[in-house]
Amino acid sequence: xxxxxxxxxxxxxxxxxxxxxxxxxxxxxxxxxxxxxxxxxxxxxxxxxxxxxxxxxxxxxxxxxxxxxxxxxxxxxxxxxxxxxxxxxxxxxxxxxxxxxxxxxxxxxxxxxxxxxxxxxxxxxxxxxxxxxxxxxxxxxxxxxxxxxxxxxxxxxxxxxxxxxxxxxxxxxxxxxxxxxxxxxxxxxxxxxxxxxxxxxxxxxxxxxxxxxxxxxxxxxxxxxxxxxxxxxxxxxxxxxxxxxxxxxxxxxxxxxxxxxxxxxxxxxxxxxxxxxxxxxxxxxxxxxxxxxxxxxxxxxxxxxxxxxxxxxxxxxxxxxxxxxxxxxxxxxxxxxxxxxxxxxxxxxxxxxxxxxxxxxxxxxxxxxxxxxxxxxxxxxxxxxxx
Ligand SMILES: [Zn+2]
Numbered sequence: 001x002x003x004x005x006x007x008x009x010x011x012x013x014x015x016x017x018x019x020x021x022x023x024x025x026x027x028x029x030x031x032x033x034x035x036x037x038x039x040x041x042x043x044x045x046x047x048x049x050x051x052x053x054x055x056x057x058x059x060x061x062x063x064x065x066x067x068x069x070x071x072x073x074x075x076x077x078x079x080x081x082x083x084x085x086x087x088x089x090x091x092x093x094x095x096x097x098x099x100x101x102x103x104x105x106x107x108x109x110x111x112x113x114x115x116x117x118x119x120x121x122x123x124x125x126x127x128x129x130x131x132x133x134x135x136x137x138x139x140x141x142x143x144x145x146x147x148x149x150x151x152x153x154x155x156x157x158x159x160x161x162x163x164x165x166x167x168x169x170x171x172x173x174x175x176x177x178x179x180x181x182x183x184x185x186x187x188x189x190x191x192x193x194x195x196x197x198x199x200x201x202x203x204x205x206x207x208x209x210x211x212x213x214x215x216x217x218x219x220x221x222x223x224x225x226x227x228x229x230x231x232x233x234x235x236x237x238x239x240x241x242x243x244x245x246x247x248x249x250x251x252x253x254x255x256x257x258x259x260x261x262x263x264x265x266x267x268x269x270x271x272x273x274x275x276x277x278x279x280x281x282x283x284x285x286x287x288x289x290x291x292x293x294x295x296x297x298x299x300x301x302x303x304x305x306x307x308x309x310x311x312x313x314x315x316x317x318x319x320x321x322x323x324x325x326x327x328x329x330x331x332x333x334x335x336x337x338x339x340x341x342x343x344x345x346x347x348x349x350x351x352x353x354x355x356x357x358x359x360x361x362x363x364x365x366x367x368x369x370x371x372x373x374x375x376x377x378x379x380x381x382x383x384x385x386x387x
Contacts, residue, residue, distance in 0.1 A: 002204055003161065004206040005142075005143060005164050005250070005251060006164070006247055006251075007130070007140075007166055008166065008167045009170060009243065010167060010168070010169050010170065010171075011169075011170035011171070011239075011240055011243070012170075012171070012172070012236065012240075013171070013236070015169050015171035016044070016047055016131070016174075018167070018169060019047035019048050019051060019129075019169070020050040020051055021051060022048065022051040022053060022084070023051070024083045025053065025082075026084070027053050027055050027056075027084040027086050028055075028056050028058065028080055028082040028084070028100075028126075029044060029045070029057050029058065029059075029086045029088055030058050030085065030086065030088070030089075030093060030097035031057065031058070031059050031061065031088040031089050032059055032060070032061045032089050032092075032093055033059055034089075035059070035088055035093070036059050038177065040133060040174060041057055041088060044086060044088055044131065045057075048086075056080045056082070058073050058076055058077070058100075060073070061073075061092060061096040061097075062092070063090075064092055064146075064155070065095060065096040065099075065148065066148050066149075066150045067111045067112065067147055067148070067150070067156075069096060070100055070103065070147060071111065073096065073100040073103075074100050074107075077100055077103075082125075082126050083125070083126050084126055084127055084128075084129060085100065085101045085104070085126050085127070085129070086128075086130075086131065087128065087140075087165070089131075089132075089133050090132070090133055090134040090136075090137060091132075091134070091136070091137025091138075091146070091272075093133075094130050094139040095139055095144070095145045097128065097130070098128065098139075098143075098145045098163045099111050099114065099145050099147060101122065101126065101128050101163070102114055102120060102145075102163055104125060104126065105120065105122050105123070105124060105126070111158070112147075112149065114145060114159065114160055114163070115158065116143075116160055118160070119162075120160055120162050121162075122160075122162040123166075127167075128164075128165045128167075129165060129166065129167045130167075131169045131174065132170065132174070132175075132239070132242070133174040134175065134178060134186045134242075135178070135183070135187065135190060135225075135235075135241065135242040136187060136189040136273050137186070137246070138190065138193055138242055138245050138247070138250060139246065140165060140168040140170065140243055140246060141165070141168050141243045141246035142249070142250025142251075143160060143161050143162070143164040143250060144157070144158075145163060146158070153266075155262065157357075157358045157359075164250075168243060170239055170240060170243045171239075172232065172235045172236040172239045175238070175239050176230070176232070178229065180226050180327075183222075183225050183229065183327075184222075184273075184274075184328065184329055185271045185273035185274045185277075187218060187222040187225065187226070187238060187273070187327070188222075188274065188277025188280075188324065188329055189272055189273030189277065190214065190218055190245045190273075191218045191219075192254075192258065192277055193211075193214070193242075193246065193248070193249040193254065194210075194211045194218065194244075194248055194249065195257075195280060195284070195298065195316075195320075196257055197211040197248040197249030197253070198212065198215070198298060199287065199291045199294040199295065199364055200249070200252050200253045200254060200255050200362045200363065201255075201361075201362050201363060201364050202252045202253045202362050203252045204252055206251060207247075207249070207252040208248075210244050210248035211248035212297075212298065212301050213241075214241045214242075214244040214245035214248060215298060215302065216302060217241035218238065218241050218245075218323075219302060219319070219323060220237070221234040221237040221238050222234075223323070223326045225238045226327040254362060255283065255287070255359060255360075255362060255363035256279070256287075256360055256363045256367060256375075257276045257277075257282075257283040258276050258357070258359040259355075259357035259359045260275075260276075260279040260282075260283065260350075260354045260372070260376065260379070261276030261277075261278070261279050262275075262276075262353065262357050262359070263349075263353035263357065264278075264279075264333065264350065267346050267349060267353070270336060274329060274336075277329055278324075278329070278331065278332070278335075278336075279379055281317040281331075282378055283375070285313065285387065286365060286371070286375055287363065287364050287365040290364045291313075291365070292309060292312070292313065295312050296309065296313075298312075298316055299316050300312070304316060304319055331382060332379060332380060332382045333379050333380045333381075347377075350372075350376050351373050354372050354376075355369055
């Protein structure tokens with residue numbers, strides 16, 4: 001038995017005007033300073049006021065949101081007592097909005113305790129709207145929550161199947177001004193979600209089509225969105241692709257490009273999408289024997305040159321590297337400017353972080369500790385390692 005969980009998704013040009021018809025009294029908008037400065041929170045407020053809904057803003061969410069921030073938001077929300085919570089921003093903001101919502105509904109729960117196994121009974125007080133302003137994380141359409149325990153310097157991969165948005169508003173207007181580097185990083189994150197969601201150990205019939213479509217859209221439109229931010233069609237297609245990939249992997253989970261990417265991000269502060277995108281080709285090569293058919297199906301769908309057997313995985317790897325190069329993304333850890341000495345010093349930690357990562361267990365091929373080490377060494381300079 002398995003589940004497919006999805007919000008109502010409102011997408012395309014002017015999707016934001018869906019808020020004009022919202023039923024409710026008070027909305028608590030969780031966002032960050034950037035969104036306020038860009039005038040995005042005002043846009044949301046204007047639409048909510050058309051619906052006669054009063055608003056309060058909480059704009060203190062930082063990148064990689066901390067437990068403290070979530071607790072602070074949860075205190076403020078209690079007094080305001082909204083019937084809607086709006087998460088307006090990138091993945092960090094949306095994750096914080098989900099966690100604040102959980103604490104609002106369940107003051108007896110600690111943020112670090114949010115897990116998929118306990119029934120929370122959300123939606124007694126409020127419902128959640130997500131409005132993504134990057135095209136990558138897919139947090140708007142799934143139920144994952146990533147918080148940072150600043151005291152222990154570690155990321156907490158949390159989530160609850162109840163903690164998905166009721167409505168996701170995927171409006172390309174919010175991503176038109178994304179700078180090229182953010183477009184590239186978030187786009188590679190979305191690609192990694194879609195490929196890993198398609199080939200994870202928990203892949204399933206309901207997710208496969210979503211992941212394939214997202215992969216196709218990203219190959220077609222990411223270079224365009226990167227090279228010309230004003231390309232409206234490319235922006236809209238990439239925004240859709242990220243949310244489609246979010247639905248896909250959100251219901252089938254991820255794999256070791258995320259485990260290794262998380263480890264590298266934690267130790268060297270590499271942006272999430274850049275890190276996971278860098279590892280994706282290496283992890284496909286690692287899993288090629290086990291997931292041969294899945295990679296062949298992706299290669300076939302993308303109309304790559306080789307679509308049979310292990311050759312298909314190799315052609316998919318080449319296509320991903322070509323895409324990454326076309327948007328100036330690094331292909332190796334060395335390309336990130338990390339010295340060999342620093343890398344070697346950190347290798348035991350990288351391996352142990354990746355080993356313990358929650359995404360490792362849903363990989364089609366789970367590396368041993370020695371294999372993780374090989375994988376990191378291979379990704380350091382791209383010098384071929386035989387798995
Ligand atoms: Zn990701």
